[in-house]
Structures are given as structure tokens and as C-alpha cells.
Amino acid sequence: MFRLEVRPSTPAWFNLALPLLAIAATLVLCSGLIALAGAGVFESYGVMFTASLGDSYAITETLVRAAPMIFTGLAVAVAFRAKFWNIGAEGQLLAGAVASCFVGAIPMPGPLAMLSMAIAGAAAGAAVALVPATLRVKFKVDDVVSSLLLNSVIYYALMALIEGPWKDSFSGYPISPPIEDSANFPVLIEGTRLHLGVIVALIAAPLIWFLIVRTTLGFRIRVTGENPEAARYGGIHVERVLISTALLSGALAGLAGVGEVGGVHFQVMSDISPGYGYSGIVVAMLARLNPLGVVPAAVFLAAVMTGAEAMSRATGVPAFLSDVIQGTALLAMLVALLFTAYRIRRVGAVP
Amino acid sequence: MPAPLIEMRGITKSFGAVKANEAVDLSVAPGEILGLLGENGAGKTTLMNVLFGAYAPDAGEILIQGQQVRIASSADALAAGIGMVHQHFHLAPRLTVLENLLIGIPGKSGRIDRAGGLARLVEIGRQHGLTLDPDLPVSALSVGEQQRLEIVKALFRGAKLLILDEPTAVLAPSEVDGLFSALRSMAAQGLGIIFISHKLNEVRALTHRCTVLRHGRVAGRVDDPANTTSAAMAELMCGHEIVPPSRGPSTPGQAVLTLDGISTAKHAGTALRDISLAVRAGEILGVAGVSGNGQRALAEVISGVRAPDAGRMTIAGQNVSRFSPREVQALGLGRIPEDRMTTGLVTNLPLADSMVLPRIGSSTFSAKGLLKPDAIRAFAEEQIKAYDIRCPGPMTRAGALSGGNLQKALLARELAFDPKVLIVSQPTRGLDIGAARFIHEKFLDMRAKGCGIVVIGEDLEELLVLCDRIAVMYEGRIAGTLDSANATVARLGLLMTGAEGKA
Numbered sequence: 001m002f003r004l005e006v007r008p009s010t011p012a013w014f015n016l017a018l019p020l021l022a023i024a025a026t027l028v029l030c031s032g033l034i035a036l037a038g039a040g041v042f043e044s045y046g047v048m049f050t051a052s053l054g055d056s057y058a059i060t061e062t063l064v065r066a067a068p069m070i071f072t073g074l075a076v077a078v079a080f081r082a083k084f085w086n087i088g089a090e091g092q093l094l095a096g097a098v099a100s101c102f103v104g105a106i107p108m109p110g111p112l113a114m115l116s117m118a119i120a121g122a123a124a125g126a127a128v129a130l131v132p133a134t135l136r137v138k139f140k141v142d143d144v145v146s147s148l149l150l151n152s153v154i155y156y157a158l159m160a161l162i163e164g165p166w167k168d169s170f171s172g173y174p175i176s177p178p179i180e181d182s183a184n185f186p187v188l189i190e191g192t193r194l195h196l197g198v199i200v201a202l203i204a205a206p207l208i209w210f211l212i213v214r215t216t217l218g219f220r221i222r223v224t225g226e227n228p229e230a231a232r233y234g235g236i237h238v239e240r241v242l243i244s245t246a247l248l249s250g251a252l253a254g255l256a257g258v259g260e261v262g263g264v265h266f267q268v269m270s271d272i273s274p275g276y277g278y279s280g281i282v283v284a285m286l287a288r289l290n291p292l293g294v295v296p297a298a299v300f301l302a303a304v305m306t307g308a309e310a311m312s313r314a315t316g317v318p319a320f321l322s323d324v325i326q327g328t329a330l331l332a333m334l335v336a337l338l339f340t341a342y343r344i345r346r347v348g349a350v351p
Numbered sequence: 352m353p354a355p356l357i358e359m360r361g362i363t364k365s366f367g368a369v370k371a372n373e374a375v376d377l378s379v380a381p382g383e384i385l386g387l388l389g390e391n392g393a394g395k396t397t398l399m400n401v402l403f404g405a406y407a408p409d410a411g412e413i414l415i416q417g418q419q420v421r422i423a424s425s426a427d428a429l430a431a432g433i434g435m436v437h438q439h440f441h442l443a444p445r446l447t448v449l450e451n452l453l454i455g456i457p458g459k460s461g462r463i464d465r466a467g468g469l470a471r472l473v474e475i476g477r478q479h480g481l482t483l484d485p486d487l488p489v490s491a492l493s494v495g496e497q498q499r500l501e502i503v504k505a506l507f508r509g510a511k512l513l514i515l516d517e518p519t520a521v522l523a524p525s526e527v528d529g530l531f532s533a534l535r536s537m538a539a540q541g542l543g544i545i546f547i548s549h550k551l552n553e554v555r556a557l558t559h560r561c562t563v564l565r566h567g568r569v570a571g572r573v574d575d576p577a578n579t580t581s582a583a584m585a586e587l588m589c590g591h592e593i594v595p596p597s598r599g600p601s602t603p604g605q606a607v608l609t610l611d612g613i614s615t616a617k618h619a620g621t622a623l624r625d626i627s628l629a630v631r632a633g634e635i636l637g638v639a640g641v642s643g644n645g646q647r648a649l650a651e652v653i654s655g656v657r658a659p660d661a662g663r664m665t666i667a668g669q670n671v672s673r674f675s676p677r678e679v680q681a682l683g684l685g686r687i688p689e690d691r692m693t694t695g696l697v698t699n700l701p702l703a704d705s706m707v708l709p710r711i712g713s714s715t716f717s718a719k720g721l722l723k724p725d726a727i728r729a730f731a732e733e734q735i736k737a738y739d740i741r742c743p744g745p746m747t748r749a750g751a752l753s754g755g756n757l758q759k760a761l762l763a764r765e766l767a768f769d770p771k772v773l774i775v776s777q778p779t780r781g782l783d784i785g786a787a788r789f790i791h792e793k794f795l796d797m798r799a800k801g802c803g804i805v806v807i808g809e810d811l812e813e814l815l816v817l818c819d820r821i822a823v824m825y826e827g828r829i830a831g832t833l834d835s836a837n838a839t840v841a842r843l844g845l846l847m848t849g850a851e852g853k854a
Contacts (some may be wrong), residue, residue: 039724088798122576214721214722214724215720215721215722216711216712216717216720216721217720217721218722219704219711219722222700222704222709223697223700223704223708226697226698226699226700227693227696227697227699229693229694229699230521230693230694230695230696230697230705230708231684231697231708232656232694233654233656233676233694233695233709234676234708234709235676235677235680235686235712236677236708237677287676300719
């Protein structure tokens with residue numbers, strides 16, 4: 001018989017081993033689906049790997065996809081550290097995209113346009129995140145529910161915008177007018193889509209890590225998340241910390257939208273985000289809420305997404321497999337997290 | 352003497368290099384109440400976990416009514432007639448009393464036997480004075496009633512031996528009497544009871560025999576606890592004589608903390624009504640009372656966590672009635688909360704974080720919004736050494752420390768900055784004699800340094816030893832204030848029940 005026993009302390013190497021274990025378990029579990037679809041497991045994973053990380057162009061494509069998930073992953077990681085349950089990164093991303101698209105369409109010199117887009121997008125994301133945070137602080141409304149439902153509100157507001165005032169009167173497509181050419185983020189490597197926003201995302205991760213680990217705000221966020229009562233008694237203004245966390249989290253998610261508008265699509269359409277906000281939750285959990293871990297976790301999910309399309313073309317396995325892999329990875333990680341607090345012991349077999 | 356109900360022989364259990372139990376023998380006869388004594392870490396909990404099936408012993412055997420048994424799980428223990436009431440209850444708060452009772456009980460052909468359960472609940476209640484409203488949700492029960500439900504649950508499952516792990520730590524004095532009469536009634540019907548406690552006067556009042564553990568071994572047995580002094584038992588537990596701290600004379604200075612007509616609205620718990628108190632420098636003021644008479648609100652108001660709705664509070668002459676926790680702290684208020692785990696420390700973060708929590712914004716630990724990790728670590732290391740806090744280091748998860756060490760950590764954190772006023776609630780609850788003694792000495796040191804200290808507590812003996820004056824709270828008011836010199840447990844007890852007016 002086996003039994004879970006409380007673990008007195010968690011070894012440090014678990015932080016790295018657990019996500020890897022979760023990913024390995026995910027790939028094993030999903031290989032069953034591939035086999036079911038009638039394709040070779042190794043061949044399929046092989047195609048996925050080559051198409052996402054096999055050559056330098058593939059790597060840049062994966063990084064471009066990883067950038068928004070780095071931002072939403074950071075947004076979720078920061079929020080979850082304070083136990084502000086922000087499930088609304090998707091809506092905050094969309095709000096950031098709309099705001100930056102609006103600003104980007106105003107003719108200005110390039111650098112100024114990009115900076116304005118970033119500020120507007122971050123502010124819009126922060127404003128959206130402020131809603132569930134205020135509801136929680138003032139009226140004790142459950143933030144999981146309010147932030148999640150707000151995603152639909154923002155999505156349909158965006159739809160109303162592109163079906164209404166922004167609708168392309170010439171073609172009739174529900175897409176926004178494009179931003180000014182000068183506002184397009186510069187491409188860093190000729191012939192790829194690797195844009196400036198990707199670098200910003202890669203820099204943001206260590207900055208947020210520094211904020212969490214080395215600043216008093218980060219300390220207050222951590223303490224508030226772990227024990228709000230002790231924080232309050234210790235002189236921390238818990239409500240203020242929650243609001244600050246929400247603003248920061250929303251701003252980061254908003255920046256994900258800015259990058260998509262300025263670096264990838266140059267306009268807003270209904271499918272500007274294939275659920276990057278929700279993927280941010282998976283990323284943050286795989287990273288164990290560590291901002292530095294967010295980068296590899298986001299790259300992994302991005303590789304799965306780019307790889308799945310190529311695999312679908314080559315082997316006929318539906319590209320939906322990437323969604324299954326994401327969901328399974330989250331579940332596997334949640335199970336793996338159990339082992340930070342518990343260990344399995346064999347009991348009973350003693351004569 | 353009847354044959355033992357339960358006998359443990361030569362129980363040995365190691366965790367790594369630590370021998371938590373070594374060749375421990377213990378037996379309980381039917382109808383006997385056995386006291387199990389020992390300091391924190393002496394191995395009481397490990398021994399009971401072996402008996403209850405949570406750990407497999409490395410060596411030794413367990414006999415129930417002369418038959419050797421193997422207990423590999425709590426299900427085995429329950430089947431063998433062993434029931435345990437843990438310090439932390441295992442109840443489902445949203446379910447009713449009756450539903451909690453029936454959890455895990457196989458019903459008739461897949462249906463829950465509510466009528467049968469109800470009948471047994473009423474019967475057990477009548478037999479031992481353990482009455483409970485079957486339809487009330489557990490969340491509506493007081494702590495004492497929840498404990499009663501845990502005991503009824505054990506009896507319902509047919510326990511012949513009941514283990515209680517520090518059952519009185521969570522009870523008010525009046526509830527303790529009820530518990531004791533129920534336990535006596537159960538013993539009279541032939542149940543065996545193992546009673547774990549630090550409170551020697553309770554052990555002397557209740558138990559028939561005691562087994563004392565020290566460093567995992569049996570240090571001695573007491574055959575007649577009622578006629579053995581607490582000092583003798585304490586010596587068995589600690590291995591050396593325990594001298595109670597002596598409170599020398601002091602010359603109190605000016606009032607450092609005053610409350611004048613403080614009242615609060617009923618929010619959570621009892622409201623305060625027109626509280627006036629003054630604590631002078633170099634004085635220890637006790638606040639006695641049955642728990643739930645406004646002590647919590649009083650501590651919260653003084654700590655700045657809750658603003659009073661009426662009245663005036665001053666610290667060092669300054670009006671602080673509307674100050675935040677951070678502001679009163681900056682004026683020199685130190686605070687040791689009632690509940691170390693929920694309002695004191697952050698159990699999931701390193702100990703060092705908890706130790707600097709109230710002063711993280713000060714220039715010692717941060718500058719311009721950036722932390723000084725080296726200073727934080729050095730401070731924690733220094734305090735760990737100074738207070739002999741047993742832990743692997745400042746980066747250990749705070750939750751991994753024992754209660755006594757956590758209390759020392761909190762004390763270190765508050766005393767390191769020489770507070771002018773110290774407010775402490777239940778400073779030694781759940782601590783063993785050695786740790787409690789250490790805490791008391793620190794309070795007396797602070798008193799000698801001119802700190803004004805407020806000790807909120809329920810243990811009257813402790814308050815009488817420690818305090819210069821004792822105020823008694825009853826239903827949110829101060830029922831009276833006595834000088835320790837002419838206070839007795841009896842007089843304080845009368846005030847606590849509201850029987851005596853202004854003294």
C-alpha cells in the first residue's frame with residue numbers, strides 16, 4: 001500500500017525537476033492520442049520539434065509566439081503571488097491591443113508612437129484588472145469569477161468595435177484600420193518576424209523577478225499572498241498591495257496585446273489572441289510562479305503551438321493536439337506540485 | 352488491578368538520526384485516565400501516532416486486551432477501538448453535527464442511517480453530558496462544541512480507548528470543567544483515556560496515573576498525581592528543577608499606554624464597552640477573562656488593526672486612536688499576537704521574512720524600495736543565536752519550526768527594537784515549561800528596562816506570577832482591576848463570571 005506523507009522540506013532541485021517531469025508526463029500521455037489518430041508517435045513529435053526549434057527561422061517563429069505568453073505568464077505569476085486570482089489576462093491583453101491600435105493609428109514619429117502604444121496598452125490592461133481587484137477589496141467579490149467573466153465583456157466590446165465604428169468600409173471585413181507604418185515595431189533579423197517586442201518581453205522577465213525578490217513591494221506582495229492577516233498585523237496595507245498587484249498584472253497582460261498589434265498583426269481583429277491570456281495561467285504554473293521560469297515555460301508552449309500546425313500538415317493529426325497538450329501540462333503540473341508538499345511512502349509490507 | 356486495555360511494549364521509532372521514541376512502555380487499564388506528560392519534542396505525539404496507526408514503529412509491540420495487534424492505518428486503529436481527538440479538529444464545517452457523525456459510517460444498503468445516528472447521538476449526549484444540536488452546521492459551533500463532537504464521534508465508532516491531545520489548550524476554564532466531568536463519566540463506564548497536556552494542575556485534577564516522557568524515553572511514572580506536587584512532575588519532565596520566575600519590586604514610571612472610554616461596535620466577537628486602562632513604564636498589567644469577552648478586540652484596538660468607535664488611546668502621550676498598525680509600531684508598540692500561525696508569521700516563507708515583516712520599510716532592511724537581503728539575513732541569524740531558536744537557519748520555512756521556537760522568533764522580532772509598550776496575547780499557550788519560563792524571563796527583563804507590558808491571558812496562575820496588576824474583562828467591560836498582591840484565583844474567578852461588581 002502507498003500513502004502520502006507530509007514532507008518536512010522541499011529540496012531545491014524540485015523547482016527544475018517538477019516542470020520537466022510534468023512535461024515528460026504530458027508528452028507520454030498525449031502520445032496515446034497521436035497513436036489513436038493513426039500517426040507515428042516519434043515521427044509526430046519529431047515533426048513538432050523540427051518545425052518549432054529545428055532551425056533558426058523556426059526558433060524565431062517560436063519566440064514570436066512566446067512573447068505574448070511571457071507577458072501574460074508574468075501577469076499571472078505576479079497576481080498569483082499575491083493570491084489575486086487574475087484569470088482575466090485574456091481580456092486585459094485584448095484591452096491593451098485595442099488601446100495600442102487606437103494610439104498607433106495616430107501619425108507620430110516611430111519611437112514616440114511605439115512608446116505611446118506601450119503606455120496606452122499597459123494602462124488599458126491595468127484599468128481592466130482594476131475592476132476585479134476593486135470589487136474584491138471593496139465588496140469582497142470573488143476575483144476568479146469577476147476577472148474571468150470580464151474577459152467576455154472585453155471580447156464582445158472589441159467585436160462591437162470592429163463590427164461597428166472600426167469596420168473596414170471598403171472590404172467589409174471586421175478588422176480595425178491598420179496602425180501607421182512608422183509605428184510598426186522594427187524587425188530585428190531580416191527575413192523573420194522577430195520584432196522588438198520579443199526582446200522587451202525577454203527583458204521584462206528578469207525585471208519582474210527583481211521586483212518580486214528584491215524590492216519592498218515584492219516583499220509585500222509575497223507576504224500578502226501567503227498570509228494576509230499576518231501582513232495586516234505587520235503594518236502592510238493589504239488592500240493597497242492587492243490594487244498595486246492588479247495594476248502591475250494588468251499592465252503586463254496589456255503589453256502582450258501591444259506586442260501583437262505593433263509586432264505581428266499591425267491591426268486588431270477578432271482572433272488576435274488564440275487564448276494567450278489563458279495560456280499565461282499554464283505558463284505561470286509551469287514556472288511555479290517564478291518570473292525567470294516564465295520564459296522557458298512560454299517557449300515550451302509556443303513550440304507546441306507552432307509545432308502542432310506543422311505536425312498536422314505532415315501527419316494528419318489534428319492541430320487541436322496543441323490545446324490538449326496545454327491542458328494536460330497544466331494538470332500534470334498541478335499533480336506534480338503535490339509532491340512539493342508530500343511524498344509517497346510505502347507502508348504496511350513489514351512482517 | 353484489571354488487565355490492561357492497551358499495552359505498548361518497547362516502542363522505538365526513529366526519524367533519520369533522531370530517536371523520537373526509544374523502548375517506551377505504556378499501558379492503560381479499563382476505566383483509567385492516564386496522563387501523558389513531556390515537553391515539546393519529548394515524543395508524546397510520535398507515540399500516539401504509532402498507536403493511532405500513522406507511523407509504523409521500528410520495534411516494539413502493541414497489545415489490545417492481551418492480543419497482539421498490528422495497526423497500520425487509522426482505519427485499523429478505529430476498528431481496534433482506539434479513538435483520537437487531535438488538537439486540530441477534523442470536521443466538515445458546512446455539514447451538520449449529525450452529518451459529520453455519519454461520515455464514513457456504512458449505512459443500510461447504501462443509505463445513510465440518519466435515525467439510528469440521531470438516536471446514538473442523543474444517547475451518548477445524555478450519558479456523558481455531551482449534548483449537541485444535531486442539525487446545526489459545524490461552522491456554527493464553538494471550539495468547545497466542536498471538540499465535544501470529536502469525542503462523540505470517537506464514542507460513536509465504538510472507541511474503548513480515547514486519546515486526547517492537549518484538549519484544554521483551546522477551551523475556556525468553564526468549558527474545561529464540562530470536559531473533565533464528561534471524561535470522568537466515560538472512565539466510570541470502563542473506557543480507557545489517554546490525556547496529553549502541559550498543564551500540570553489539570554493533570555493532577557483529572558488523571559489516575561501518569562507516564563512522563565523525556566527525550567523519547569520514559570523518564571518516570573507518577574502513581575498518585577493528585578498527591579504529587581506540580582514541581583515534582585515538572586522536574587521529571589525537564590530533568591532539572593524549575594524555579595518560578597521572581598518578580599522583584601519595580602517603580603513604575605509614567606503611563607506609556609492609556610485607553611480612555613474605548614468602545615467598539617460589535618463586528619466580529621465581543622464589542623468593547625467603555626474600556627479605560629493605563630499601563631505605566633516598568634509595569635506588567637494582566638488582562639484576565641474567559642475567552643470571548645472582548646480580549647481579541649482589545650488587542651486589535653491597541654495594535655492599531657481596528658479603530659475604536661469611541662474613546663481615546665495614547666501611546667507615550669500621543670493620541671493614536673486613529674493610527675494604523677505601522678504608525679503605532681513606529682511609536683514603539685510591540686505586539687505578540689494570540690495566534691502565531693495566522694496573525695504572526697508567514698509559515699510558507701523563510702523565517703527571516705517573518706522576522707523582519709513589521710519593519711521591512713525601515714532603513715535597516717530596505718532603502719528606496721529595494722530590500723537589503725544581507726541585512727535581513729544577518730538580523731535573523733543574530734536573533735536565532737540570541738534567543739536559541741532551534742532551526743536549520745534563517746531561510747528555513749517558518750512553518751517547519753515548533754510552537755516554542757516560533758514564539759521565541761516572534762518575541763525576538765518585537766523585542767529587538769526596544770518597544771516602549773508590548774501587547775501580548777496568550778504568550779505561553781501550548782508551550783512547554785522550559786519555553787514558557789524563557790518567555791516569562793524576557794518579559795521581566797523588559798519590565799526592568801522600563802517597558803510597559805499588557806499580558807492578555809486565561810491562565811490565572813501565570814498572570815498572578817507575572818503581573819503587577821490584573822484587570823478582568825467581562826462582556827467587553829473591565830469588571831475590576833486588582834493589585835496582584837491582594838488578588839487570588841478565587842477573587843479573579845468571581846470577577847471573570849461577572850459575579851462581583853467594581854472591586
